[in-house]
Amino acid sequence: MAFNILEPGLATTVQDRGRPGYYNVGIPQGGAMDQLSAEMANSLVGNTGTEAVLECTYIGPKLVSDEDAVVAVTGAPVEVKINDVVQEQWARLQLRAGDQLSFGMLSGGTRYYIAVQGGIDVPSVLGSRSTYTLGAMGGFNGRALQAGDTVPVGAQHTPYDDVPSPARVDEAERPAFDREVTVRVLPGLYDHRLTEDGLSTLLSAEWTLTPVADRMGLRYAGPELSWKPRQQPFGAGSDPSNIVDAGYAVGSIQVPGGKEPIILHRDAVSGGGYAMVATVISADMDLLARSAPGTTTAFRSVSMDEALQARREMNERRARIWEWAR
């Protein structure tokens, strides 16, 4: 069975948990930017969590299913419509053969997810169905969806009424899509290259997410950060924010020229010549994906122990999604 795409939306791509193991040759981990929301969508339709979903950015697709399908939409708050009738978000929905799924305007956040029972059934490339658009591989023909595409969907194995998972995500369990967020970071990597004042500014200033934000990275506006002057190392480049090109940690914060920090996300370039000065902890990566441009952001410094504690809490939260499957 398949979804026929009438309108593709702004940047709708197939994503799953990602493609680890190829970062050493520049292929990014990819995968749904807001993993928690994507996972909740998969749970709602009775999937296992490894199935691929559609990631929609700002403007979603208009699509028609050629067979009955169990679907769910989670993530950024958006009006969900079947045949122009508004439906519940964060809930299991029945899409009948010929029904049209479409979306209204976003009222917060950036990305939302369409899960379908059986998953989006594009071929797995290097262990993942995630789309890597820059490399034109994975997902649907290595690119964002276009009008006229016929997107394969896995077999429907459980009728709507028999799906054993909860039919909706409790409001208390849903992630927030706030205009103000605090993101925890672990200082390190090249933080010693910033002046004391530069580092404390990074960790205390109010930052605003600019519209320059996509799957590769997010750029923030705020005060300028100062670097310690030095004789640059051989091969590093002339600016004090330059280093000899190195691997980039996903979630790391770089500050080219001391202006407008960039945080790398799931489709990150795997390396480059800008000094990274802190890294967003794994538990808070989804927060970045949920931010809309204009979001006021604070970077709060934590220790490795605190980062690991936050990770345990996130693992527990994710485990709760799948309690029904145990």
Next chain:
Amino acid sequence: MTSAPAVPQTARYTWGGDEFLFVEIAEDMSLAANFKANAMATLLGEEDIAGVTDICPANASLLIRFDPDVVPPSELESAVRALEDQVVHASSRVLETRVIEVPVWYDDPYTNETGARFRKGHQRPEGNDLDFAAEENNLESAAEFIRRHHESAWLVSMVGFVAGLPFMFQIVPQEEQLEVPKYLSPRTDTPALTVGHGGCFACIYSVRGAGGYQMFGIAAAPIFDPAQRLEDFRDFMIFFRPGDIVKFRPVEEAEYLDIQAQVEAGAYRYRQAPVTFDLERALDNPAQYNKDIMEQLNGV
């Protein structure tokens, strides 16, 4: 290569959040630092530590991704420090690798057209990136720069940025190394297979996209083939590996088009030969070593 910067005895270990360990071998780029990064990466791969998902050797550093639920950070750090110790005390520093000939159309219309579109704001608005590079290196002409570019061998010191993009370091004494600053403001467009240069590194852009390196020419054959159509990509969609040695060969339009036709027909293969790269010999007499390596390609 007596002027090459010394590699510190012990690397610097630091964390990129709770999933990345970053090991800075040296602040300065050098063959020795790169060799150590790659040797550590190889050993770490052989150790096959549970929870290590990505081992990314870079020019003068090593980035390791791990799952802290499987391997605690402190345990991983101890393991990598032990490997570093092994590498530092290894008696021989040789690398079994290959030398590859890469045909390049220098001063080609594709990169020149792109360069012209981004001329405003360039360090040298008149001329093209080759003219700028020649001037920066006190060479009399672009032609002289091109000669220096393909005359010596380059070591692939890192693969990444985007899928399959090789960073290459010239195997010559440091004072002869070609150095060109990157664009002041990165371009939003670069043709696929552009041969670029930033700082002391050459690169080949594997895909079309943004880029900040100066553009000198265009490689004739693909280096990233997701469909794995060509023989050189049968095992993996990415051609280059760290440690590969590259020899650029200048071609003109006719040969460029001929190679493109071979690629189109699925028949093209890179000219390549196995070679043992010996770091001490490369450091002792780079000029001679360069010649020796090149000879490996003769008769292939």
